[in-house]
Amino acid sequence: MCLSTVFQYQDDPANVEEVCSNISSFEVTGDSITFVDLLGEEYVVEGSITSVDFVKSRIYVAA
Numbered sequence: 623m624c625l626s627t628v629f630q631y632q633d634d635p636a637n638v639e640e641v642c643s644n645i646s647s648f649e650v651t652g653d654s655i656t657f658v659d660l661l662g663e664e665y666v667v668e669g670s671i672t673s674v675d676f677v678k679s680r681i682y683v684a685a
Contacts, residue, residue, distance in 0.1 A: 624676070628657055630667060630683045638682065641667055645681065655683065 624650075626645045629638040642665040648657045650671070657665045669685040 625660060626674075626679045626681050628665070628667065628681045628683060630669060630685055632685050633683060635672070635682070635684075648681070657681075659683065677680070 625643075627643040628641040628645055630641050631638045632651065635655070638677055642659060644660040645657045645665075646660050647671075652668070653668055655667050655669070655671065659665070666682055669683045671681060672684045673682045
């Protein structure tokens with residue numbers, strides 16, 4: 623099973639903050655993204671996905 627961690631940044635991609643982890647799925651709706659973790663907990667993040675690293679299991683979101 624492949625679970626990911628979500629990181630968000632404002633202006634500088636080098637300055638990221640962990641938002642949530644153990645993410646199993648996500649859905650993009652307009653300017654927000656709903657991430658769902660392994661236990662079914664939902665996290666809504668404003669912004670857009672800028673990159674996904676499948677090897678490190680990381681999703682990056684720009685606010």
